[in-house]
Amino acid sequence: MEKSIKKTTEQWIDVIAQQELPAITSTARLLDSFSNDDVSSLPKLSKAILHDQALSSCLLKIANNISHIGRNKVTTVSRATVVLGIQSVKNICLTSKLIEGLLKNHDLAPAIVARVTQLMANSFYAGLLARMMVPDYNEDTQEQVYLAAMLYRIGETSFWCAGGEAADELIDHAADDDIDQQCLKVIGTQFSSLSMGLARAWNLGDLLEKSLDNPQSRTVEMQIIALADQLSRNIDQPPESIEEFDQVLEEISKIKKVSVRGLRNQIEYTRQSAIELLTSYGAEVLKDLIKPLPTISDFSRRSEADNPENLSPEKLQLNALMQLTQLTQTSQDFNDFLQLAMQSMVKSIGFERTVFMMLTSDKSQVKVRYSLNNLAEHDSSKESINIVDNQNIIAYVIKSGKSVVINDYKELQWRNYISKAIVPWLAGGTVCIAPIKIKNKVIGVVAGQFFNKSRLITDNEYQQFCFYVEHLNMCLSMISNR
Numbered sequence: 001m002e003k004s005i006k007k008t009t010e011q012w013i014d015v016i017a018q019q020e021l022p023a024i025t026s027t028a029r030l031l032d033s034f035s036n037d038d039v040s041s042l043p044k045l046s047k048a049i050l051h052d053q054a055l056s057s058c059l060l061k062i063a064n065n066i067s068h069i070g071r072n073k074v075t076t077v078s079r080a081t082v083v084l085g086i087q088s089v090k091n092i093c094l095t096s097k098l099i100e101g102l103l104k105n106h107d108l109a110p111a112i113v114a115r116v117t118q119l120m121a122n123s124f125y126a127g128l129l130a131r132m133m134v135p136d137y138n139e140d141t142q143e144q145v146y147l148a149a150m151l152y153r154i155g156e157t158s159f160w161c162a163g164g165e166a167a168d169e170l171i172d173h174a175a176d177d178d179i180d181q182q183c184l185k186v187i188g189t190q191f192s193s194l195s196m197g198l199a200r201a202w203n204l205g206d207l208l209e210k211s212l213d214n215p216q217s218r219t220v221e222m223q224i225i226a227l228a229d230q231l232s233r234n235i236d237q238p239p240e241s242i243e244e245f246d247q248v249l250e251e252i253s254k255i256k257k258v259s260v261r262g263l264r265n266q267i268e269y270t271r272q273s274a275i276e277l278l279t280s281y282g283a284e285v286l287k288d289l290i291k292p293l294p295t296i297s298d299f300s301r302r303s304e305a306d307n308p309e310n311l312s313p314e315k316l317q318l319n320a321l322m323q324l325t326q327l328t329q330t331s332q333d334f335n336d337f338l339q340l341a342m343q344s345m346v347k348s349i350g351f352e353r354t355v356f357m358m359l360t361s362d363k364s365q366v367k368v369r370y371s372l373n374n375l376a377e378h379d380s381s382k383e384s385i386n387i388v389d390n391q392n393i394i395a396y397v398i399k400s401g402k403s404v405v406i407n408d409y410k411e412l413q414w415r416n417y418i419s420k421a422i423v424p425w426l427a428g429g430t431v432c433i434a435p436i437k438i439k440n441k442v443i444g445v446v447a448g449q450f451f452n453k454s455r456l457i458t459d460n461e462y463q464q465f466c467f468y469v470e471h472l473n474m475c476l477s478m479i480s481n482r
Contacts, residue, residue: 005169005187006187006188008188009197012159012162012194012197013201015162016159021102021162023097023100025201027094028204030048031093043078045090046081055096058280058281059077059089059093060080062080063084065276065280087143091143091147095281098151099124099282099286102158103117103120103283108160109171110330111172111329111330112161112168112171115160116157116160116161117285117289118236118289121286122229123149123150123151123157124286125235125270125271125274126149126233127147127228129149129232129270130148130227131145131146132270133227133252144205145221147205147208148225154195155192155193155197158198170182180192196209207222207225223255224252224255227251231248231267235291235293235294236291242296246260268293278290313349316344316347317348320341320348321467324341324471324475325471334476338446341472342354342355342356342372345448345465346372346374348464349448349464351448353371353372353374353451354447354448355372355446355447356436356444356445356446357369357394357445364388364389365384365385365386365387365388366384383425386421391417392418393406393414393433394445396417397433398445403435403466404432404433405431406426406430407430407456407457408430426449427451430450430452431449431457432462434446434465434469435469437476438480439480446472448465
């Protein structure tokens with residue numbers, strides 16, 4: 001890792017605030033120039049918003065979206081500011097600019113885009129959940145709680161957009177439990193420090209700063225901010241056990257003094273409101289990321305994902321195929337696809353060895369590129385097999401483009417294809433072999449092997465093997481078009 005990737009927290013704040021997200025910075029500073037005195041500030045704020053057509057449109061949509069029954073349609077920005085109140089208007093403007101600024105980052109890697117959009121959806125939902133938790137507080141406090149929860153992870157979200165090479169390096173660790181240590185190692189600071197720094201740079205309020213400092217030792221409002229953030233994240237990615245999730249609901253229900261059942265209903269209502277509001281903000285892309293409360297089956301799927309040894313071969317294969325498909329969005333290196341597919345074959349089918357042998361440039365041989373043992377670990381195999389001077393089964397697979405399964409290489413049908421070079425490679429066992437293709441051009445073969453001749457490869461296992469290879473070839477062809 002180059003040292004230039006590391007920066008101090010202050011340097012990262014400057015990159016984010018001054019170089020990468022200037023629209024958000026300027027909007028935050030503009031809003032901070034208006035006091036919360038409705039009488040004197042509302043006209044000036046209305047005039048400032050009128051200069052921004054997108055903000056004006058967003059404000060009117062939201063004002064009409066939450067207008068009470070019987071109230072006339074809001075048609076002017078000045079009326080919208082009166083209806084909503086200055087603190088709410090400030091939050092709407094900042095939220096709008098934040099969503100607009102982050103969604104405009106088109107040059108990010110697919111994995112980073114996915115991370116940013118999910119973080120944005122979670123954060124927006126967390127803000128609304130926090131406001132839902134304080135219905136009996138005055139409007140100003142409700143808006144402060146909303147803003148603090150919505151911006152609780154602003155440091156991480158902004159970093160993915162502004163981090164450049166460092167973000168590309170760190171994205172593979174985004175979901176790791178030790179992400180804080182990875183951040184210190186790669187970028188020289190932590191996401192929470194970035195959030196704190198941006199809160200101060202943009203003067204986003206004492207409540208946000210204090211909630212980031214130590215939520216458990218502070219006021220109920222600060223605990224609510226942390227709980228709203230945790231609830232939003234747990235809805236997106238359920239924790240390991242349903243008991244852990246229920247504990248969060250219990251804590252919130254005690255603060256709100258409602259039953260858990262009543263809280264669940266309020267959460268669902270808040271989710272619907274979030275989806276409607278995102279349309280007003282022009283952020284329809286985030287709507288599908290606002291998920292409903294998890295069910296028991298969601299925790300079961302999480303448990304299966306965390307304990308793959310408990311999964312059936314079919315589920316292991318389905319997970320692997322999904323991972324291969326997702327990989328097409330984040331990688332163009334065919335080695336990543338090959339290794340993932342081969343590891344999955346070992347885990348779901350149980351091969352004692354899986355090997356990829358690649359054609360040499362003169363197409364006279366195939367040489368082992370990857371070889372995995374029964375633990376899906378790389379071994380030291382360096383075999384090469386001639387396919388020009390000797391007629392053998394690998395040459396047949398490459399020439400015909402067809403897969404084969406051999407449970408007894410001494411059978412009559414294989415008589416002409418088991419050369420002296422092939423016999424030691426088979427090691428007296430069973431094997432299935434398939435061509436690896438990119439746009440129908442064969443680049444090598446992959447094989448799954450058992451070394452005990454009594455361990456026959458079943459029809460179902462052979463079909464699974466072939467299905468892996470077909471999906472792998474499709475993915476390789478897809479990334480070759482880029």
